[in-house]
Amino acid sequence: MITVPALLAVSLPEHPTFADNLQFQLTGLLVVLVTLGTLAILVSLIGRLFIALRPAAAPAAATPPAAPPAPTSAGDIPGPVYAAIAAAVASALGDERFAIRGVQTVDPRSNMSWGAEGRRAIYASRKLR
Amino acid sequence: MLLDIIHDFGAFFQLTAFSSVTWQMVVMWGVCAALFYLGIHKKFEPLLLVPIAFGALLANLPTEGMITTRVLADGLKETGVLSVYGTALDTGAFRIDHISGGLFDFISQGIKLEIFPPLIFLGVGALTDFGPLIANPRTLLLGAAAQIGVLATFLGANLAGFTSQQSASIGIIGGADGPTAIFLSSKLAPEILGAVAVAAYTYMALVPLIQPPIMRALTTEKERRIRMRSLREVSRTEKLVFALLVTVTTILLVPAAAPLIGMLMLGNFLRECGVTERLVKASQNEIINVVTIFLGTSVGITMAGETFLRSQTLLIIGLGIIAFGLGTAGGVLAAKMLNLFARRNPINPLIGSAGVSAVPMAARVSQIEGQKADPANFLLMHAMGPNVAGVIGTAVIAGYYIATLTR
Numbered sequence: 454m455i456t457v458p459a460l461l462a463v464s465l466p467e468h469p470t471f472a473d474n475l476q477f478q479l480t481g482l483l484v485v486l487v488t489l490g491t492l493a494i495l496v497s498l499i500g501r502l503f504i505a506l507r508p509a510a511a512p513a514a515a516t517p518p519a520a521p522p523a524p525t526s527a528g529d530i531p532g533p534v535y536a537a538i539a540a541a542v543a544s545a546l547g548d549e550r551f552a553i554r555g556v557q558t559v560d561p562r563s564n565m566s567w568g569a570e571g572r573r574a575i576y577a578s579r580k581l582r
Numbered sequence: 583m584l585l586d587i588i589h590d591f592g593a594f595f596q597l598t599a600f601s602s603v604t605w606q607m608v609v610m611w612g613v614c615a616a617l618f619y620l621g622i623h624k625k626f627e628p629l630l631l632v633p634i635a636f637g638a639l640l641a642n643l644p645t646e647g648m649i650t651t652r653v654l655a656d657g658l659k660e661t662g663v664l665s666v667y668g669t670a671l672d673t674g675a676f677r678i679d680h681i682s683g684g685l686f687d688f689i690s691q692g693i694k695l696e697i698f699p700p701l702i703f704l705g706v707g708a709l710t711d712f713g714p715l716i717a718n719p720r721t722l723l724l725g726a727a728a729q730i731g732v733l734a735t736f737l738g739a740n741l742a743g744f745t746s747q748q749s750a751s752i753g754i755i756g757g758a759d760g761p762t763a764i765f766l767s768s769k770l771a772p773e774i775l776g777a778v779a780v781a782a783y784t785y786m787a788l789v790p791l792i793q794p795p796i797m798r799a800l801t802t803e804k805e806r807r808i809r810m811r812s813l814r815e816v817s818r819t820e821k822l823v824f825a826l827l828v829t830v831t832t833i834l835l836v837p838a839a840a841p842l843i844g845m846l847m848l849g850n851f852l853r854e855c856g857v858t859e860r861l862v863k864a865s866q867n868e869i870i871n872v873v874t875i876f877l878g879t880s881v882g883i884t885m886a887g888e889t890f891l892r893s894q895t896l897l898i899i900g901l902g903i904i905a906f907g908l909g910t911a912g913g914v915l916a917a918k919m920l921n922l923f924a925r926r927n928p929i930n931p932l933i934g935s936a937g938v939s940a941v942p943m944a945a946r947v948s949q950i951e952g953q954k955a956d957p958a959n960f961l962l963m964h965a966m967g968p969n970v971a972g973v974i975g976t977a978v979i980a981g982y983y984i985a986t987l988t989r
Contacts, residue, residue, distance in 0.1 A: 465986060467745040474740055477986070478733040484982045485975055488835045489726040492974070495827055496719040503820045570960050 530556055602644035606887025610642040613890070617780070626787030630760060630878045634779060637882020638890075640686065648684040649883055658773060659886040662690035690880040694772070698877040699765035700845040705870025706761070706973070707849025708862050710941070714966040716824050717813035720920060720929065721937075721964075725971025727916030728937030729979045731756030731909025739901050744894070747771045750983040752898050755782045756905025757976030758789070758940035762842060764881060766980045770987055776885035777895040781902035789943045790950075792903065793910045793935050797951050800914045801931045805921075806955035808930040810964045821854040832978060839981025843974065906938065913937035913968060933965040939972035 465477045539553055614635045621631030640648055641661055650663045664683040668676050692698040715721055736753035740746060747770035754763045755778060763782040767775040785792065798806075829847040833840045849865050852858045917934030932951050936944040945965035952961035 465746050467747070469740065469746065471737075471741070474737055474746075478737055481733055481979055481982045482730065484836065485726045485729050485978050486723070488832060488978045489722040489971065489975055491835070492828060492831055493719040493722040495831065496716055496722070496824060499823055499827070500716060500719065500814075500816075500820065503817060504814070507817075574963075 530558065599644035604887065606891055607642040607644075609891055610638060610885065610887040613885075614639045614642070620784065620787075624787075627760075627783045629874055630783045631780075631787075633875055633878025634776075634783070634882040634885075637686075637879035638776070638885040639882070640879070641883040641886050645684070649686045650683055651886060653888075657888065659888045661883045661886050662687050662694065662880070664688070664691070686880065686883050689876050690883055692873075692876055693764065693768050693775070693880045693884075696765055696768060696841065698873050698880065699761035699768075700841040701873045702761040702870060702877060703842050703845040703977075704849040705865050705873070706941075707846040707851075708853045708865035709870075710846075710850060710853075710970055710973075711966070712821060712824055712850060712970055713816040714813055714963045715968075715970050716816045716820060718964065718967050720924070721933070721967030722971045722974075723920065724913050724916050724929075724934045724937040724968035725973075725975040726937075727934070728909045728913035728939075728968070728972050729757065729975050730912030731905045731907070731938065732976070732979050734908045735901055735905035738904065739898075742897060742901070744897075745771070747987050747989065748774055750987055751775075751778050752901050753905055754778075754976065754980060754983070755785065755898075755902035756909040756938065757972070757979065758782070758786050758906065758909065758938040758944065759973055759976040760786065761877075762973075762976045762980050764877065765842060766983060769984055770989075772884070773889065774894070774898060776881060776890055777898040778902075779881040780885075781899045784899075785902055785906050786940045786943065789906075789938075789940045790947050792906050793938075793944065793947050794951055796907055796910045797914055797932055797935050797947075800911060801918070803955060805918070805931050806952060807959065808928050809956070809959050810930055810933075810961070811927055813963055818854055818856060822851065825851040825854060828974065832974065836978050836981035836985070838985040839977045842977040842980065846973065846977070909938040910935045913972075930959075930961055930964065933961055933968055936965040937968040937972045937975070939969065939976055941969050941973060942966065944972075945969040 465473065469477070535556060538556055542551060542553065617631055617635035617638065620626040621628040621635060641651075649661050650665070652660045652663045654660055664681060664687050666678055667680040667682070668678040670676055692701075732753040734753075735756050736746075736749045739749035739752040744752060751763070751767040751771040751774055754766045757763065760779065760782050764775065764779055767778045771778075825847045829844060832843045849862075852862050852865060913934035913936065914931045915934070916937070917929045917931040921928045921931070930948075930952060932948045933945075936948050938944055945962055948965035949960065949962040952959045
């Protein structure tokens, strides 16, 4: 059972002066800032601790298998971009064999951007097998 | 014989409730119709507005066995009144012989005894992922800054003639958190509970209309295009530690916020611990749905015409929108201020507006406004941080008011 100090409980009458009310509100703002600020500091410190304790990532394979040759025709996608995509896929999949069957540009202004972000978030949440 | 029939019919008419209908009731039927229109046709927070409107309709009908009404000294009506009959014993104890009241006199005790809002918070906690907040703890400060709307509106309401207790209940509308607004009003100023709840839920539904002009006015195009760093992955253990940390820290600092924060974090702990799936499902669905029905209707039955149809109701609704606007501005400006100290990892100020709670609507507004400036910018998850921080912030400020203003 917590008893509120009498001084605080009677600090604001039903119709206080503007100055008293302003002081009361600024105290309230301080209460919220201190509470959430304390939480922010503690959460930040604990977050750093968790990051430090996280097991190190497994070392990358010394010699990843070479990506299969990219298809020669890729529409309006330049060849170097195609090669970079193939290299990124090879890096992400490690030892796994793969074949790129197509690459498509996505107009960020189209409605597909939502779907793309959703897929990105889902893929990012999964561990690669 | 014909005269007898007419006489009997006339006598039967005396038994009907038509003679009990007052003009205030008829006007309130119109108010209920407007709320049904907003809830059903416009889909403004229908899960709450529809039960509130139906409860208000029941409060403005001469029902029997539903609601007991007591006329107070100032002419206002208090609904949901229980009468307890008993005998005082020699030992000083009181033996209850009989409790009389209608159906909603009992149900509405869930609000009067402050049970429903914390139960809603249990469900909210079970539905909320605090991951974005844990990944970017700075956003807790945005949730705190958005409470400026609550504090400033308190000042304004007090200047307008409301008591400190009523002003706190009006100001909390700016927190955009319905259960907290109901919790605080039922504790400090139950006489304006109906108006506060209607204003809070209506404005929460209007967030997509209220916030964007303020967000655009306070930010530059360059600021709206800021892309934030991807959020790191947060482990389950970290989320569990967070739930315990918020519970302990907040209750130690603001004990009066314990019913809300305690239940919010209980629901979240159940969700994140991973071994109480049935309890999580019950919290996310059955409990929150059942309580929502009773909470909404119980709020509605406080809206008796004699109490609701006053000029101060319009004033409350007017002050409510100011609270919302100031809260939005406070969050956006706080994000801009934080950017003065974090130039390497800036915050898009558009997510600051989500600090007013209204989960997840306010975060969606940040996302939409961000994409108007940069179609490939995704702010939704970043905005969820201040959005859920706003829930904690509003509960804390409510706790501060309860601790200092309870009569």
